Amino acid sequence: MIRAEYKKDLNNHFLIIKDDEMMSKSYQAKMMTGNLIQGLLPCRLRYMNGQAEFCYEIGSKEALGKVYENQEIQYDMLHEFFEHFLQMMKELDTYLLDSSCIILDKDFIFLNLEKKQWYFCFFPKDDKDGTQTMHSFAEYILSKVDHKDKNAVMLAYDFYKFSMKEYISIKEFETYLYTKKKEMLKEQEDFLINEKSNENIDFKEGDWEMEPKEEIEGEGWEKERKKRWLFLTLQGADIILFFIYIGFYFQQKGLWSNGILGQWNMDALTFRKEEIIVMIGGVVLIGIFILVWMLKNQPKSLNNEKEGLIKEDVIL
Known part of the structure; x- marks a missing residue:
């Protein structure tokens, strides 16, 4: 049975265990009191009335x-x-x-x-x-x-x-x-x-199939589709306007009916300098307008965007 008591002085707080079995002279006691061993309470040996006491420093522990x-x-x-x-x-x-x-x-x-x-x-x-x-x-x-x-x-x-x-x-x-x-x-x-996945994924009612919120709501995808179709429409319009413009000049020169139904009238295929400048300038202006719009509003690849959103929502 270990008999222990606590004592305090001005500087420290001690746990005192009295040695009733004359173990103070053993190898274990000498190594323990002679070294500061990590994880053990610091201890020193003292004698009171001829009896050995082990004093363990507790401090604020x-x-x-x-x-x-x-x-x-x-x-x-x-x-x-x-x-x-x-x-x-x-x-x-x-x-x-x-x-x-x-x-x-x-x-x-x-x-x-x-x-x-x-x-x-x-x-x-x-x-x-x-x-x-x-x-x-x-x-x-x-x-x-x-x-x-x-x-x-x-x-x-x-x-x-x-x-x-x-x-x-x-x-x-x-x-x-x-x-x-x-x-x-x-x-x-x-x-x-x-937890991260649940924040960005909804479940269909009555079903375990998971769908990204962006795909369920459809607003982001719809905007990209509209941009894509407008982009293709303007590209086609540029080509159509070019041929209409050329056809208009051919008709003015008498080449439309003769050129399609009969022989080309090469004498009529002459343009003044001003006409050439106007024709080229019109095509260039239309092309510049289309190019600027494409650079500002070029739609992203829907497949790549979809993969990116899914990765961002599902993967931590």
């Missing part, structure tokens, strides 16, 4: 049990907790420390609320039943998660099953946690894509 006394644990925080837990366990291997000395209890795990960093309490002891300790902690986590958060419940329950194994493999749990994170990111990505 809050115990897990107090932080979630009146609230439930969400998936993001739970996943972050396990990431810090696994990182801390790797640090223990670096210093050849026994992971069963970690006190997995809601009153001995602390959170720096400002930095969102978790800290654990390492206490050298002879009790090596780490499996039972982790199992009890897993039961606590399972009872505190938000049961409306499906992902949090699944993660807590998988940790609970993991804690029931006879041999606990941290590497195995790390692999599971990494895979779970990838699955979550994939689900979030798919959700965002579906």
